[in-house]
Amino acid sequence: MKSIDDITAALQGYDPQALSVDQVNAFLHELVQPVSANESQDVYLFDALGRVLAQDVISPISVPAHHNSAMDGFALDASQLKADHPLTLRVVGTALAGKAWQGKVNAGECLKIMTGAILPDGLDTVVPQEFCHIDNAHDMTTVTIPPNLLKAGDNRRLMGEDLRQGKPALKAGQHLTPAALGLVASLGLPDVRVHRRLRVAYFSTGDEVLSLGEAPREGAVYDSNRYTVFGLLTRMGCEVIDMGVVRDDPVLLETAFAKAAQEADAIITSGGVSVGEADFTKTMMKQLGDVAFWKIAMRPGRPMAVGRIGKSVLFGLPGNPVAVMVTFLAFVRPALLRMMGSTTQPAPLLRAKCLEPLRKKAGRTEYQRGFVSSAPDGTLQVRTTGNQGSGVLSSMVQGNGLIVLHHAQGNVAIGDEVDVMMFDGAI
DSSP: OOOHHHHHHHSTTOOTTSBOHHHHHHHHHHHOOOOOGGGOEEEEGGGOTTOBBSSOEEOSSOBSSSOEESSSEEEEOGGGOBTTBOEEEEEEEEEOTTSOOOSOOOTTEEEEEOTTOBOOTTOOEEEEGGGSEEEOOTTOOEEEEOTTSOOTTTTEEOTTSSBOTTSEEEOTTOBOOHHHHHHHHHTTOOEEEEOOOOEEEEEEEOTTEEOTTSOOOTTOEEOOHHHHHHHHHHHHTOEEEEEEEEOSOHHHHHHHHHHHHHHOSEEEEESSOSTTSOTHHHHHHHHHSEEEEEEBSEESOOEEEEEEETTEEEEEEOSSHHHHHHHIIIIIHHHHHHHTTOOOOOOOOEEEEESSOBOOOTTSEEEEEEEEEEOTTSOEEEEEOSOOOTTOTHHHHHOSEEEEEOTTOOOBOTTOEEEEEEOTTTO
């Protein structure tokens, strides 16, 4: 396990008073490690949504299990097709999905077939029924296929073209999405082995923070961060340990940190890490753990503390509601995914034309709340939600993404393209 000093010594240009966003993520990549695979468990598919696979899912069967028809039509041997000449074949039976057709198809014959039905040996192509002329005269059915309509293999699904028996269907580290659950079920597997849920303890700090149910008082604010962080962690599939609001009292803070370190893989706090705030929180972090305090070249969310208390990784976030969410998305979420054993890559940033000028100083990364929409020509466009103050919580509801203005980037003119990070699946 690397110490803070070990990590900072290897980090080029490390300055805790002026860290770039990229440097923070590089630091956290070294600080956090995946939870032990020895603590994995088998869970039923209905309980597996959002979990992270602890081992590869090996396919016990091939999917499809047989060559089969991709549509309703007539199955035939394509070697009978002749260029520039129609082909007339006698229909000798009907193959239905779910069971093999018993019989033989000879030269000059074909088989009516339904979508998903097994293709008998010797038949390699299916012609859609709507493209054929069907004749039911003389107590027999024939179909005539126009010339130059088909080539061998058309409308056929090959055995194992989706998944091969004995090969990985899903890799360890993948998140189990609804589509992944369906894939596992298609293999006949009722359960999967997943990493245990990551345990994350959270509490807010500050005498000015009110819990819900308390009477309003002058200068105090209700604790929104607790519920935002709960939602962010729950969407990630974490086991959340809610520790409420902890006052600016050394004894209470020490008790909270000690309890969190005993029970959780990670600890998240909000408030108490800014210059000028009551320093009990920072003092207790230093006293109990190996912690670094940063000023990050970003807006919003400049102050942050990271480190370890016991075996728990600590993330001390700023107190302003928007800054909490932005720092969570930019730093905490990727770090927690790594701890969960996830190999999921972050969603790519999208490019959108900016509908208004944006003032930006080079030398810091800015995350402005924005609303992304489609322009008449189908391209993406984005506008801000207005007031970008770090306490304007409503902007995170009105927006559907963050406009990411990078470290070296300057002012943005109307019509310039900018990067956007969409909220979908995270906020």
